[in-house]
Amino acid sequence: MAFNLDSKIPEGPLADKWTKHRFDMKLVNPANKRKFNVIVVGSGLAGASAAASLSELGYNVDCFCFQDSPRRAHSIAAQGGINAAKNYPNDGDSVRRLFYDTIKGGDYRSREANVYRLAEVSNSIIDQCVAQGVPFARDYGGLLDNRSFGGAQVSRTFYARGQTGQQLLIGAYQALSKEIGKGSVTMHTRTEMLDVVTVDGKAKGIITRDLVSGEIKRHAGDAVLLCTGGYGNVFYLSTNAMGSNVTAAFRAHKKGAGFANPCYTQIHPTCIPVSSEHQSKLTLMSESLRNDGRVWVPKKKGDDRPPSDIPEGERDYYLERRYPSFGNLVPRDVASRAAKERCDEGFGVGESGLAVYLDFADAISRLGEDTIRARYGNLFQMYEKIAAENPYKTPMRIFPAVHYTMGGLWVDYNLQTTVPGLFALGECNFSDHGANRLGASALMQGLADGYFVAPYTVSNYLGEHGEMDAAKKVTTAHPAFDEAEAAVIARTERLLAVNGKQSIDSFHKRLGLIMWDNCGMGRTKETLTKALEEIPKLREEFWSDVRIPGGDKEFNAEVEKANRVADFLEFAETMCLDALTREESCGGHFREEHQSGEGEAQRDDENYAHAAVWEYTGEGNRPELSMEQLEFENVMLTTRSYK
Amino acid sequence: MKITLHAWRQKDANSPGGMQTREVDGISKDMSFLEMLDKVNEDIINEGGEPIAFDHDCREGICGTCSMMINGQAHGPDGGTTTCQLHMRSFQDGDAIHIEPWRSRAFPVVRDLVVDRSSFDRIVQAGGFVSANTGGCQDANSQLVPKVSSDLAMDAAACIGCGACVASCPNGSAMLFVAAKIGHLANLPQGQPERYSRARSMVKQMDAEGFGACSNHYECEASCPKDIPVTFISDMNRDVLKASTCHSDK
Numbered sequence: 076m077a078f079n080l081d082s083k084i085p086e087g088p089l090a091d092k093w094t095k096h097r098f099d100m101k102l103v104n105p106a107n108k109r110k111f112n113v114i115v116v117g118s119g120l121a122g123a124s125a126a127a128s129l130s131e132l133g134y135n136v137d138c139f140c141f142q143d144s145p146r147r148a149h150s151i152a153a154q155g156g157i158n159a160a161k162n163y164p165n166d167g168d169s170v171r172r173l174f175y176d177t178i179k180g181g182d183y184r185s186r187e188a189n190v191y192r193l194a195e196v197s198n199s200i201i202d203q204c205v206a207q208g209v210p211f212a213r214d215y216g217g218l219l220d221n222r223s224f225g226g227a228q229v230s231r232t233f234y235a236r237g238q239t240g241q242q243l244l245i246g247a248y249q250a251l252s253k254e255i256g257k258g259s260v261t262m263h264t265r266t267e268m269l270d271v272v273t274v275d276g277k278a279k280g281i282i283t284r285d286l287v288s289g290e291i292k293r294h295a296g297d298a299v300l301l302c303t304g305g306y307g308n309v310f311y312l313s314t315n316a317m318g319s320n321v322t323a324a325f326r327a328h329k330k331g332a333g334f335a336n337p338c339y340t341q342i343h344p345t346c347i348p349v350s351s352e353h354q355s356k357l358t359l360m361s362e363s364l365r366n367d368g369r370v371w372v373p374k375k376k377g378d379d380r381p382p383s384d385i386p387e388g389e390r391d392y393y394l395e396r397r398y399p400s401f402g403n404l405v406p407r408d409v410a411s412r413a414a415k416e417r418c419d420e421g422f423g424v425g426e427s428g429l430a431v432y433l434d435f436a437d438a439i440s441r442l443g444e445d446t447i448r449a450r451y452g453n454l455f456q457m458y459e460k461i462a463a464e465n466p467y468k469t470p471m472r473i474f475p476a477v478h479y480t481m482g483g484l485w486v487d488y489n490l491q492t493t494v495p496g497l498f499a500l501g502e503c504n505f506s507d508h509g510a511n512r513l514g515a516s517a518l519m520q521g522l523a524d525g526y527f528v529a530p531y532t533v534s535n536y537l538g539e540h541g542e543m544d545a546a547k548k549v550t551t552a553h554p555a556f557d558e559a560e561a562a563v564i565a566r567t568e569r570l571l572a573v574n575g576k577q578s579i580d581s582f583h584k585r586l587g588l589i590m591w592d593n594c595g596m597g598r599t600k601e602t603l604t605k606a607l608e609e610i611p612k613l614r615e616e617f618w619s620d621v622r623i624p625g626g627d628k629e630f631n632a633e634v635e636k637a638n639r640v641a642d643f644l645e646f647a648e649t650m651c652l653d654a655l656t657r658e659e660s661c662g663g664h665f666r667e668e669h670q671s672g673e674g675e676a677q678r679d680d681e682n683y684a685h686a687a688v689w690e691y692t693g694e695g696n697r698p699e700l701s702m703e704q705l706e707f708e709n710v711m712l713t714t715r716s717y718k
Numbered sequence: 719m720k721i722t723l724h725a726w727r728q729k730d731a732n733s734p735g736g737m738q739t740r741e742v743d744g745i746s747k748d749m750s751f752l753e754m755l756d757k758v759n760e761d762i763i764n765e766g767g768e769p770i771a772f773d774h775d776c777r778e779g780i781c782g783t784c785s786m787m788i789n790g791q792a793h794g795p796d797g798g799t800t801t802c803q804l805h806m807r808s809f810q811d812g813d814a815i816h817i818e819p820w821r822s823r824a825f826p827v828v829r830d831l832v833v834d835r836s837s838f839d840r841i842v843q844a845g846g847f848v849s850a851n852t853g854g855c856q857d858a859n860s861q862l863v864p865k866v867s868s869d870l871a872m873d874a875a876a877c878i879g880c881g882a883c884v885a886s887c888p889n890g891s892a893m894l895f896v897a898a899k900i901g902h903l904a905n906l907p908q909g910q911p912e913r914y915s916r917a918r919s920m921v922k923q924m925d926a927e928g929f930g931a932c933s934n935h936y937e938c939e940a941s942c943p944k945d946i947p948v949t950f951i952s953d954m955n956r957d958v959l960k961a962s963t964c965h966s967d968k
């Protein structure tokens with residue numbers, strides 16, 4: 076059965092759609108809001124902001140996260156900044172320009188109306204955050220400071236040293252804490268969602284596992300919001316936190332939520348290169364560094380002189396050479412591919428040859444070391460700790476790494492998935508970034524969804540479909556909960572019963588390698604076909620030989636990992652299938668068969684200007700594909716050029 | 719390199735715990751401390767045992783999840799470093815390394831090196847926020863904030879809530895953590911309306927959670943991975959004193 080993908084984009088001119096839609100939406104009377112219970116899974120920027128805002132409106136909220144505190148959600152790791160169309164620097168920015176840059180940056184694979192709304196609410200986000208006490212960087216006059224990010228020629232990025240994500244999350248966490256303190260949000264930490272419960276096709280609750288006691292619990296709600304982040308860890312090595320996973324989204328997918336564009340993954344150009352086989356994660360060096368750092372490799376192949384001995388004339392500043400107008404600030408997909416191209420050609424540096432230089436010497440001689448320290452001190456320190464080299468003296472060595480996933484649960488304009496009552500916010504949905512996300516736009520999107528979109532659209536859903544009569548509400552005694560709970564327990568028992576020989580991590584690493592080699596920065600029909608043969612074999616091996624020490628009625632990190640890796644092993648196949656089916660290159664999805672003579676991505680707008688939405692049809696079965704055609708009424712589809 | 723690892727093992731909050739010793743070989747200097755533990759756990763799993771439980775998530779020094787005493791020092795020997803940022807190059811071949819959970823009454827052990835720090839969350843819930851609901855805020859630039867105040871607020875806001883300050887304090891005091899939160903908001907105009915009630919409520923909750931008092935050892939500052947200075951403690955004490963004498967706001 077194909078999905079009916081009604082995007083519910085409001086009628087009218089682009090700039091009026093959101094205003095008109097807000098007016099048309101159903102409201103819930105303040106006294107009735109207390110009768111509704113909303114479940115928010117996730118406490119990152121999207122989850123914390125949504126839970127706090129919905130609670131402020133008067134709903135009862137249950138919020139869940141797997142960390143020991145909501146403040147530790149992965150959003151905390153964001154370094155560089157958050158975009159907004161404030162135009163404070165007076166350099167020509169506007170809502171329209173932010174909209175345009177985001178659509179273009181996404182290589183014309185996102186929905187116009189969503190992106191416009193994102194740009195429209197961006198300014199309110201900054202106002203909100205400042206009111207909460209987010210200590211954004213300021214200039215000497217006391218005004219807010221801005222910096223530039225890739226894919227933009229204006230300065231619209233607000234930042235808090237190199238810790239923007241942390242400061243924004245603490246803002247949202249404080250708002251959430253205020254509501255927890257009042258008793259209108261119940262916070263469930265160290266709790267993992269393992270299934271969505273649907274009744275008559277609508278989301279009515281979730282099943283969770285208490286990560287301390289192992290207890291499986293049921294929670295009923297009138298709406299369920301998934302704010303569970305991205306799935307970059309399918310590659311094992313990524314810049315994501317160790318616990319980031321696809322489990323919540325994938326289990327929702329199994330219950331009927333369409334998964335859109337799973338193959339769209341972002342490989343970030345500036346990360347610390349892999350140094351050993353023991354490596355457990357990759358560390359990002361924020362894109363903001365490209366404001367002052369210059370990327371280069373030696374002009375001579377295999378030149379192994381120390382960087383300081385290579386004279387200016389023998390260096391190839393390849394981004395400045397290839398893209399003179401954006402230079403070092405081209406979008407991420409472009410910068411990553413350019414680095415890969417140089418390294419593949421044998422110009423890479425470092426022991427493995429899989430690195431390029433990011434050099435601050437010019438900026439330091441122009442601005443002084445103190446200015447650079449004030450801008451990026453914590454990033455430089457982080458680099459020094461990992462690489463044991465002083466980046467003030469020697470250029471950083473960097474290489475692309477998996478960073479962000481543009482794909483996610485398909486949502487309509489109201490952020491509702493194909494399952495009524497089930498919403499997806501933040502990185503967990505597919506909505507706003509098309510095939511490539513611009514830097515500093517994920518924080519913006521997470522907070523836009525949570526503070527300014529979901530409070531309206533979730534209310535609208537409850538106003539229209541919510542059951543106010545307590546006697547008629549679905550409770551956790553409903554047979555659908557029995558069934559979902561039994562399935563969760565059975566799955567864990569099945570995992571424990573395998574009692575094989577190989578550790579969970581060893582499987583995860585092998586899956587990661589398959590994905591990186593075959594579905595990474597460059598993909599071909601051949602590599603993807605190969606991955607599609609290898610993944611099911613690995614999955615089979617996992618289910619017959621994985622070893623999970625200890626039991627499930629206790630604190631056991633291995634049980635957590637086992638559930639997550641089992642889901643990655645299924646999900647990876649859908650990703651590769653999606654990549655194989657999309658016979659074009661766009662943004663982060665680079666099919667080597669489809670490139671221009673100069674090695675740029677070649678889109679096929681005639682056949683692929685759509686979101687590919689996959690429907691789950693059972694383990695090992697080929698998922699079914701539906702498409703949402705993307706209509707462009709306000710921008711002209713052109714070949715992206717950053718030259 | 720080779721090391722001898724002594725690790726605290728404790729099944730759950732109600733079981734007694736003890737140190738367990740293990741010889742570990744094949745460690746590279748470039749491994750992070752947690753990657754060393756990953757390897758140890760992989761070995762334990764392959765031998766059929768139960769791995770050492772420890773908390774971690776971002777592994778880049780910002781989420782505040784990782785937490786352990788390493789040879790008696792919170793987050794180990796390097797200054798301004800979280801456990802996850804510590805590398806094996808800070809140790810010598812043949813070293814004995816002792817790892818234990820945070821030690822504090824207000825942080826009960828969950829398992830092995832994992833502790834329960836929800837007391838920190840409850841302190842913030844008691845008042846560590848600005849009561850600005852979503853919507854209707856004025857333009858972000860309509861209020862100027864002197865750069866010095868904003869930088870000072872940022873210095874305090876850099877706290878990652880890890881709890882090392884508590885773990886290394888002989889009194890198990892949470893003063894540095896609470897002072898950092900209070901100092902963040904007290905240095906911004908947005909934090910002024912609730913400044914004194916905030917200080918009062920947070921300190922009251924801190925006491926209720928069973929944290930000890932501060933007697934100026936400054937172990938907290940020395941162990942803090944974000945180098946939060948103890949001067950924020952004196953600022954907080956002044957606000958708490960003012961709150962109790964001159965301000966009756968609730």
Ligand SMILES: Cc1cc2nc3c(=O)[nH]c(=O)nc-3n(C[C@H](O)[C@H](O)[C@H](O)COP(=O)(O)OP(=O)(O)OC[C@H]3O[C@@H](n4cnc5c(N)ncnc54)[C@H](O)[C@@H]3O)c2cc1C
Binds near residue numbers: 518
């Ligand atoms: C190193 C790094 C730097 C970045 N820098 C920037 C930047 O400068 N600017 C920018 O715009 N973006 C940046 N990003 C991207 C951005 O940080 C993320 O996309 C964004 O924060 C995601 O927020 P979120 O709320 O959607 O999810 P997250 O913050 O990932 O939160 C997910 C939440 O869901 C919970 N959860 C997940 N699964 C389950 C489950 N099964 N059960 C219960 N709870 C669950 C988790 O506990 C967590 O609370 C960066 C990303 C990384 C990795």
Ligand code: SF4
Binds near residue numbers: 878884943946
């Ligand atoms: S003050 Fe320092 S040691 Fe204490 S919780 Fe904050 S970051 Fe950790």
Ligand code: FES
Binds near residue numbers: 776
């Ligand atoms: S794991 Fe996040 S700070 Fe160490």
